[in-house]
Amino acid sequence: MSGPDHSADISDATLLAYLVEAASPWQAERVEQGLRRSFELRERLAVLSQRLDAPQEPQPLGWRLPPPGLVLGPAHAAVHLAHAAALGTDSVRPGQVFRVRVQGVVDPEQRRPVILTQRGEGWEVIHPRAEVHDRPLCDNRDRDDGFLFRLKARSDMGRQRWAFAFQPWLPRPDWSLPEADRWRGLQDDLFHGLVPALSLELQVVSPGS
Amino acid sequence: MANSPESGPGFALASIVAGHGPAGERVEALSELLSAWRFHGDRALLSRLLELLERHPLPAQPQVDAPLLAPGATVEDNRLAWACLHLADRGRWVRQMERRQWQASRFRGQAGPDLDAAAAWGELLSPMPWAGRARWERDQLAAVLRVARAVAMSAPGEGLGAFFLDDVRESFFPRLAVGGNSGREERLDLAFRTLETGGDGPIACYVGLLPPTSMGHLCRGAVLRPASRRTLRLYLGHPAGAEAQRYLLWSQLLAEPDRLVPFCDLQLARQLLYAWKRGTGWKMGKIEGRNLSALTGRLRAVAIRLAASDDVLFERVLGAVLALPALAARTRVAVARQTWSWCWEVCHRGGDVELLHTTTAPCLGDDPTPGPLEWGEHGALLRTWLCKVALRMEPRILDRWVEDHDSHRQDSTLNRLLLELPAQLVDASGPMKRRSYHRLRALLAWLGPRPWVEVAEVFQPVADLDPTARGLPGKLAAAVAGSWHPAIGLPRGGLPRGVRRFRGLSDWIEGERRRDERP
Numbered sequence: 001m002s003g004p005d006h007s008a009d010i011s012d013a014t015l016l017a018y019l020v021e022a023a024s025p026w027q028a029e030r031v032e033q034g035l036r037r038s039f040e041l042r043e044r045l046a047v048l049s050q051r052l053d054a055p056q057e058p059q060p061l062g063w064r065l066p067p068p069g070l071v072l073g074p075a076h077a078a079v080h081l082a083h084a085a086a087l088g089t090d091s092v093r094p095g096q097v098f099r100v101r102v103q104g105v106v107d108p109e110q111r112r113p114v115i116l117t118q119r120g121e122g123w124e125v126i127h128p129r130a131e132v133h134d135r136p137l138c139d140n141r142d143r144d145d146g147f148l149f150r151l152k153a154r155s156d157m158g159r160q161r162w163a164f165a166f167q168p169w170l171p172r173p174d175w176s177l178p179e180a181d182r183w184r185g186l187q188d189d190l191f192h193g194l195v196p197a198l199s200l201e202l203q204v205v206s207p208g209s
Numbered sequence: 210m211a212n213s214p215e216s217g218p219g220f221a222l223a224s225i226v227a228g229h230g231p232a233g234e235r236v237e238a239l240s241e242l243l244s245a246w247r248f249h250g251d252r253a254l255l256s257r258l259l260e261l262l263e264r265h266p267l268p269a270q271p272q273v274d275a276p277l278l279a280p281g282a283t284v285e286d287n288r289l290a291w292a293c294l295h296l297a298d299r300g301r302w303v304r305q306m307e308r309r310q311w312q313a314s315r316f317r318g319q320a321g322p323d324l325d326a327a328a329a330w331g332e333l334l335s336p337m338p339w340a341g342r343a344r345w346e347r348d349q350l351a352a353v354l355r356v357a358r359a360v361a362m363s364a365p366g367e368g369l370g371a372f373f374l375d376d377v378r379e380s381f382f383p384r385l386a387v388g389g390n391s392g393r394e395e396r397l398d399l400a401f402r403t404l405e406t407g408g409d410g411p412i413a414c415y416v417g418l419l420p421p422t423s424m425g426h427l428c429r430g431a432v433l434r435p436a437s438r439r440t441l442r443l444y445l446g447h448p449a450g451a452e453a454q455r456y457l458l459w460s461q462l463l464a465e466p467d468r469l470v471p472f473c474d475l476q477l478a479r480q481l482l483y484a485w486k487r488g489t490g491w492k493m494g495k496i497e498g499r500n501l502s503a504l505t506g507r508l509r510a511v512a513i514r515l516a517a518s519d520d521v522l523f524e525r526v527l528g529a530v531l532a533l534p535a536l537a538a539r540t541r542v543a544v545a546r547q548t549w550s551w552c553w554e555v556c557h558r559g560g561d562v563e564l565l566h567t568t569t570a571p572c573l574g575d576d577p578t579p580g581p582l583e584w585g586e587h588g589a590l591l592r593t594w595l596c597k598v599a600l601r602m603e604p605r606i607l608d609r610w611v612e613d614h615d616s617h618r619q620d621s622t623l624n625r626l627l628l629e630l631p632a633q634l635v636d637a638s639g640p641m642k643r644r645s646y647h648r649l650r651a652l653l654a655w656l657g658p659r660p661w662v663e664v665a666e667v668f669q670p671v672a673d674l675d676p677t678a679r680g681l682p683g684k685l686a687a688a689v690a691g692s693w694h695p696a697i698g699l700p701r702g703g704l705p706r707g708v709r710r711f712r713g714l715s716d717w718i719e720g721e722r723r724r725d726e727r728p
Contacts, residue, residue: 013363020356021542022549025306026498052359059378066383067376069561159372193339193386201372 010034015045019052062180063116063123064191065163065199073105073166073196091203094155098202102164103146105196108137111166113147114186117154118161125183126151131175137166153204163199165190225259225293226286235259242293245300246478248444248471257446258478262292267485292482299481303474303497307410315538316406322537330536333396334527338386345382352541353381353548360552370560377552384551393517394567400526401509402543407533411505412473415512416466418529420522425580426511426572427469428459440479444472445654452636456651460581473504510572579636582652584660587634591652593694594634595660596668598626599714600700600707604661608721611653631696661718667692672712676705 010031017023018031034041066072092098105111112134115127128134140147154160167186174182189195224238236255243249266288267273273291274284282290329348332341357377388395404418405411419427430437441454461468480500484490516522533539551568555561584591598607602622610623627646636645653660665672670688678684681704686693693699700707 011363016359016363017549020352020359020545020549022356022359022545024498024502024546026494026501029306030494048362051362052355056354059375064379067372067379070380070383072383072387159370161372191342193342193383 008038008040010041012044012048015041015048016052019045019049059121062187063163064187065116065123065165065197068161068199068201071196071198072190072193091205092153093207094153094157094204096153098151098153100149100151100162100164100200101142101146102149102198105137105147105166108141108147110169111137111196112169113137113140113149114165114167114183115149115151116163116165118163119154123163125179134172136169153202157204157206160202160204161199162202163197165195165197167195222290222293226282226289232256239293242297243300245297245304246471247474248478249300251471253446254444254475257443261443262289262482265486267292267482268488270485270488272491273485292485295485296478296481299493299497300474300478302493303477303501306494306498316535316542317538318535319537323535326537326540327531330400330527330530330540333385334400334523334530338396339382342382342386345385348537349541349544350378350381352545354378356545356548357552360549360556364556373555373560376555376560377548381548389513389517389567390571391517393523394513394571397513397516397523397526398509398568399540399543399547400530401512402547403530403533403536403539404526405505405509406539406542409470411501412508413470415508416469418522418525419466419508419512420515420519421463423511423515424459424462424466426514427462427508428455430507430511430572436480436483437476440472440476443479444475450647450650452645452647453650453654456581456648457654460583460651460655463581476504477501506569507572509569513567513569514572579648582634582648584652584656588660588663590631590634590694590696591649591660592664592667593692593697594626594630595664596671596689596693596711597629597697597700598623599661599664599711600671601626601703603710604714604717607653611650629697658718658721661714661721665714665718668711671708672714674708676708681705681708 014023014027014031018028023031031041031045035045113127114125116123116125118124137147140149142148149164151162165186167189171185173185186195190197221238221242225235225242236252236259239255239259240249240252243255248254263285266285269284273288275291276282276287325344325348329341329344332338332344335341354374354377357374361373385395385399386392389397401415404414408414438451438454441451441458445454445457458472477497477500481490481496484496490496512526516526530536547568554568582591595604595607598604602620606620606623610620628644630646630649634646634649636647668689671685674681674684674688682699682701685704685708686699689699
């Protein structure tokens with residue numbers, strides 16, 4: 001079926017949808033008609049294709065933690081700032097103490113909280129750092145049956161991500177292993193959705209702003 | 210435009226507009242011309258469509274005023290010809306898209322990947338979906354990230370931020386495994402998107418899959434917007450009133466689920482007519498494509514909602530997915546489309562990934578209204594009530610009420626008879642609600658003369674009574690004993706006239722039948 005040439009009206013978004021096979025059939029038909037007729041459209045498509053398929057840096061896949069807003073298992077959390085108890089405020093100063101309250105985790109006596117922070121491309125465990133700090137989640141229980149954590153924002157500006165995983169208390173981590181191996185079991189459990197986990201994002205702003 | 214008035218369609222056009230000849234011939238010609246639309250076999254609907262086009266012609270616009278007919282044709286005829294010819298063209302375009310894009314030629318089967326895809330679906334739709342994470346990420350994650358990069362490249366403003374690709378990677382499988390209120394919605398969304406690539410197109414794939422319980426949801430959607438209410442009125446013709454029409458559509462879809470496809474086609478055609486009236490919609494495929502996507506999305510939302518809480522339907526969906534040929538290719542396309550929609554949703558929400566939001570906007574909550582009346586369930590009661598109607602007044606008054614519910618305000622006998630209806634035949638009545646009979650009107654409109662035929666047969670002894678005989682009430686009670694439903698009281702007064710009227714019932718039914726058969 002032929003029709004007038006509308007190739008100039010085809011947006012980059014439509015061309016990109018076509019490239020990744022996400023275009024609806026009628027969009028794909030329009031693109032293909034345009035490609036048959038317009039050299040300029042073929043060139044635009046080639047440029048977009050090149051940008052789209054530019055080599056990507058491989059991503060480390062050790063810790064598989066859900067992005068903020070996506071909670072695995074029955075848990076939810078809210079951030080309190082230490083100096084202003086307003087819930088939902090997510091801007092802090094570098095080094096400022098903030099509190100995170102988590103609710104809904106079942107069997108808190110049988111779980112350990114593992115707290116991580118994202119540095120660059122990877123995650124780093126900041127609690128527990130030593131066997132002596134390895135305590136069950138119920139130790140953090142507050143008066144309202146939630147679990148409260150007191151944390152200090154990192155000194156780097158911008159968005160900081162923090163994550164909580166609530167690992168079964170047993171088996172206990174082998175503290176004699178190097179850190180890269182110590183948490184392998186937890187990483188496997190997170191990959192298979194066996195551990196309640198959540199993450200949150202803080203905006204760290206400079207003191208003058 | 211592929212067709213010209215000199216060829217076959219031109220001949221059909223001439224039959225439709227020239228001299229406004231016999232209605233039957235004009236409708237036949239229109240049916241031939243619009244054969245690509247799946248409502249083309251419904252002659253009564255085409256007759257209404259033709260009437261609509263004539264009564265509300267397209268306004269003067271350069272596009273529609275190009276001369277199509279022989280010199281001497283009026284401007285109105287020319288616009289009618291333009292509308293018919295372009296509707297035909299757009300119908301062919303919709304069908305061509307379905308054939309070319311949704312069906313087998315685009316999806317090539319590959320034994321190994323297809324088996325792998327079947328195993329992946331088996332895991333994803335099992336009670337332990339996480340077991341399939343490694344396989345899904347191995348097969349799909351690269352394509353998912355490519356889609357995310359494409360969205361990031363086309364996102365407006367400052368883009369989606371540094372974490373966007375990480376978020377897409379980390380949420381892809383968890384979203385599928387536990388996304389949605391019940392934890393099944395996102396998996397079902399992907400399953401239905403996969404099914405939409407098979408069969409006879411995205412709408413038809415739902416026809417065999419959706420259970421009867423879904424029809425109430427669909428019909429409620431059909432009366433929510435003014436535009437779809439107008440389409441429904443055009444589709445059904447009668448009775449008047451959105452609620453009764455909803456129940457009539459509901460009854461039709463319960464009896465013949467296949468009717469969903471022509472109804473959806475009519476929605477597309479009607480949207481085109483509206484667009485042309487507004488002076489838009491000239492670009493081939495834009496209106497049809499957008500509306501077909503919206504219709505498919507609404508059907509998908511209903512299907513997801515039902516299958517998420519129905520284990521049997523959930524299993525049927527899995528079975529239907531596994532039965533698809535070229536499953537790997539179809540899954541790949543469905544994943545790309547779902548990821549594209551999801552990424553844009555995230556983009557519109559400022560980058561927030563929300564677990565409880567599903568990619569397809571969820572459909573409305575449960576329909577609180579009762580389902581349509583069924584003749585099988587209420588036939589005995591309704592036959593008795595109709596017999597009483599036939600004894601107390603002319604049946605045509607009830608027929609007029611079915612067509613136009615306001616007519617009963619003028620008729621006190623009908624009002625009294627309606628008040629005698631038992632609660633199960635009334636839609637809702639209570640301190641805050643007016644007593645209404647939309648379901649009854651829809652059922653009577655749906656069944657046509659059939660209930661009257663049954664009344665004439667079952668209560669034949671009434672016609673045999675002598676209207677001049679003494680003790681007629683007792684004789685009537687004896688004549689209908691065994692057939693009369695006890696929930697309806699026997700008529701007491703005016704029986705001689707009532708029996709005479711009842712004797713004329715068969716003639717009236719025959720007259721109505723002949724009238725319906727006339728073209």
